[in-house]
Structure formats: C-alpha cells, structure tokens
Amino acid sequence: MLICMQGGINMVESINQICKNLAEELNLTSMEHNKISTGFVNLDNLFGEGLNNKPNLICLAACPAMGKTTMALDIALNTAMSSGKDVYIFSLELSKEQAVDMLLIKMCGFNGRYILRNKGELTDVMKYKISSALKTLSELNIFIYDECYLTVNDIKSKIKEIDKTALIVIDYLQLMSVEKDTDASQVLHQNQRTIEMEILIKDLAALTKEINIPIAAVTQIRRFTADRKDRRPLMSDLGLEALEREPDTIIMLYRDYKVRGSWTRGFGHDVLSDDTELFVHKNRYGNLGTIKINFNQQFLKFE
Secondary structure: OEEEEEOOEEEEEOHHHHHHHHHHHOOOHHHHHHOEOOOOHHHHHHHOOEOOOOOOEEEEEEOOOOOHHHHHHHHHHHHHHHHOOEEEEEEOOOOHHHHHHHHHHHHHOOOHHHHHHOOOOOOHHHHHHHHHHHHHHHOOOEEEEOOOOOOHHHHHHHOOOHHHEEEEEEEOHHHOOOOOOOHHHHOOOOOHHHHHHHHHHHHHHHHHHHHOOOEEEEEEOOOOOOOOOOOOOOHHHHOOHHHHHOOOEEEEEEEHHHHHOOOEEOOOOOOEEEEEEEEEEEEOOOOOEEEEEEEEOOOOEEO
16 A cells, blocks of 8 residues: 555555556556567567457467477466466366466476475475465466367357457367267268368367457477478478468477487576577468577476
8 A cells, every 4th residue: 555645634545556547647558458468579579469369370380399388388378467368278188287387387486397396395485486476376367178078169168258368278289179060070081180180270260260369279290301401390391281271370389409409508597498499480460480589498488
C-alpha cells in the first residue's frame, strides 16, 4: 500500500492502481494487452506482432533429440507470462508431472538436473527458490493434458474459454489420432498413417481458423542422411506434402552440437551451452529468416 497526502487528508491508495494509472499516461496498456510474446524477441519481430491471437498453425519441427519439447514449453511459458491468458499444452509424450518439472526448472535459476535427481537433498536456499517458482507457476493459466489418445475434436472440447486463450501447444503431432469414424481410421493400408497425417494436419489448420487461436504443433522429422554435408533442416525433410502446404508458419530447430558434438560458451554463462538456430522457412504473417539462440543445459531452456 502507498499512503498519499492530499489537502491535509490521508489517502490510502494501492500502488498497483498508481502503476496502472502511470501505464495509461504512458500509453503502455494497449501494448500490454496486444503483445503476446514467444519470449524470443527476434522471433516476435518476424511474426510482426508476436503471437497475437490469429489463425496460425505453427509447425515446430526438428529431428529427434534437438529439443523440440523444450522449445515448445519455453514458448508456452513465455506466452502465458506475457499475455496473462490461458495456454493449453497437450502432451502426448511427457506426463503432466514431467512437463511441470521442466517448467519449474526453467523458472528456478539453478541446475535443473540436480533438482530432478536429488529431490530429497535440497538446501534451504534451493527450497526457497523452488517455492517461489512454484507459486509463480501456479498463478499462470497453463492447462496440461497428457492423455495418450488425442484427436482434433478432443482439443476443441478441452478449451474452456476461447476468448481467453492465447496459445495451444501439441507435443507432438505424429502421436495424435484421427477420429474413429473417419475413412482413414477404417482402412488397413500400407499408407494408412500417411493418410491419417494428411487428415490431422488439414483438421488442425481448419481448427485454428475456426477458433482464431494459434496452434503450435511439434513435429518430428526424419534423421539426416550421412552423405549430406549441411545438416541444417530443409522443408523437404518434413516428408509430407501437407506439412509443407497447410501450416501458416514453419519453424525448424537445429543444434549443431547434437550433430557434431562441439561445445561453446553461451551468452556469458559459465556453463556448457550449445548454439542453436531457428529457421523460419514459412511465415504467412511476416518475414522469413534465421534466428540464433542458445540452449542452456543447466536451466533446460533456450535463451
């Protein structure tokens, strides 16, 4: 609380209200409500207005072990924090508890792997930091579903308030299922899964247009061939025409360390980190480009 004096009368006013008044005077309130940030400034700039509510099917693709889930959780966390709106995470690979562990580590500010391996041997300082991070995390409007069977209709049915939702994250696309009454679900064919994927991608593209909420679908691509000198991912690595055609945005993740095993020091941190590149190969709402970031091994997050 802040005590103000006016005309000899004590007036008690919340500092929260005073800060809101100041934000209005500086014309900052419209920015607060309109800007939904991924947490990566250069990526927001390529989108033009960050992840503002719009029909946007985002394909976040990489080969196995590149950090797709970590990147998706980073974007989900940053979106929830910047928007104050609901963020839904449909996790078909991690359990709810595993996803929360990863989110918590990102917020604690110390070695996350130690937390996971030594939950019974934490110092008082660590417990205080974890407690503070848990409080902040619990106040965010993040909803996590970890059912093994997930269809597009399931996603739509879980959204409580469409107008208050900023982002939907799916981890990952290849683990989703088609509706049981679709033609593809009834056909036993060597290309059945290809047909199912075509249907899933088209249905997700239709869903984001219907509800006007960005959907970030993590997508696994095939491993690189040994005879390819440049291992950076290409659109053709998606392996499916619908994956190139239907998404509004295609972002591909590449960590050179995972391919060549060369460590670098990252952004002044005295920890082992590795350089990462985000390739925005398709973007209906902005520009294309390459963004260089860094993966922090200790905090399990991209920076």
